Amino acid sequence: MIADDGEARLEMRAENLHEGTRLGPIFYIVSGEQISAFACAIGSKNPLYAGAGAIAPPTMRLLDYALLITKHFKGGKGGVHAKHWCEYHAPMRAGQAVRVDGVMTDAAHKRGKFYFTLEYETRDAATGELLTRQAITSVLLNDKGRMA
Amino acid sequence: MSDQPRHLNEGDVIAAAPYLLDAAAAEAYGASVKEPARRRSKNIHSDPQAAAEAGFAKPIAAGEQTIAVMMQLIADRCGEVFYRGGRFEVALIKPVLYGDTLAARARVERIANGFAELSMRVENQRGEAVLTGTARAPLAER
Numbered sequence: 001m002i003a004d005d006g007e008a009r010l011e012m013r014a015e016n017l018h019e020g021t022r023l024g025p026i027f028y029i030v031s032g033e034q035i036s037a038f039a040c041a042i043g044s045k046n047p048l049y050a051g052a053g054a055i056a057p058p059t060m061r062l063l064d065y066a067l068l069i070t071k072h073f074k075g076g077k078g079g080v081h082a083k084h085w086c087e088y089h090a091p092m093r094a095g096q097a098v099r100v101d102g103v104m105t106d107a108a109h110k111r112g113k114f115y116f117t118l119e120y121e122t123r124d125a126a127t128g129e130l131l132t133r134q135a136i137t138s139v140l141l142n143d144k145g146r147m148a
Numbered sequence: 149m150s151d152q153p154r155h156l157n158e159g160d161v162i163a164a165a166p167y168l169l170d171a172a173a174a175e176a177y178g179a180s181v182k183e184p185a186r187r188r189s190k191n192i193h194s195d196p197q198a199a200a201e202a203g204f205a206k207p208i209a210a211g212e213q214t215i216a217v218m219m220q221l222i223a224d225r226c227g228e229v230f231y232r233g234g235r236f237e238v239a240l241i242k243p244v245l246y247g248d249t250l251a252a253r254a255r256v257e258r259i260a261n262g263f264a265e266l267s268m269r270v271e272n273q274r275g276e277a278v279l280t281g282t283a284r285a286p287l288a289e290r
Binding site: 062086087141 | 165167173176177179180181191192198201202203210211212213215216217219220222223224227228230231232233234235236237238239240
């Protein structure tokens, strides 16, 4: 769940995005219901995603970057997803409590657009075991909703 | 589908069944990732004007859904070992419009040091690449 930081959150604008800014942590419990719904939505019948001990499909929590952003920023026109990488260290399982932390690793104008890269990692909240590390690179839309 | 790794050889091509990314598929995907709710009620995924301002002819599908289609193919083929040492890197190079049919495929480019190195590509129904990338999949439990 996202903490309501109200007006303490910064506007999601280029001038407020800086390399080195840390986002998070956020915490949640991996949902077995979400695993089933996600696998169904994406068309997978893999038994790994069913029953007790189900594991999360590889991109089910990819959107955690947006939770991190929403916790720290408000407003803005959003962005356009350009690149993504992810490395897997251990499966994320139904019922597992996890913690997600992020850091802006790049935020700069390039070729007439403003790009930012947010790297984030997910760990078991109890043991600290690393589960995934990933990063999104996105083009930030400006106040007029444009990529330029 | 299996939770056991399957043998991969250099040159193998694996392909997913065509995936129709229409409004219903987008809605099902959106419901399955219900957090976070879209921060803006009007965005490039839902509003023609917002899409036009960003330079798109129509609202576009979320890039995450295309990535999900691609990576599900890899994970389903490789089994649980993928979650211990697997990795991917992708670029979303062309927008996906609602109603597009996505064809995801991967080719094993190299087997080395206990990993399969794959190239990946998702095309729309016009044969245009919408996603390209690479992945690395362990061949056995690590």
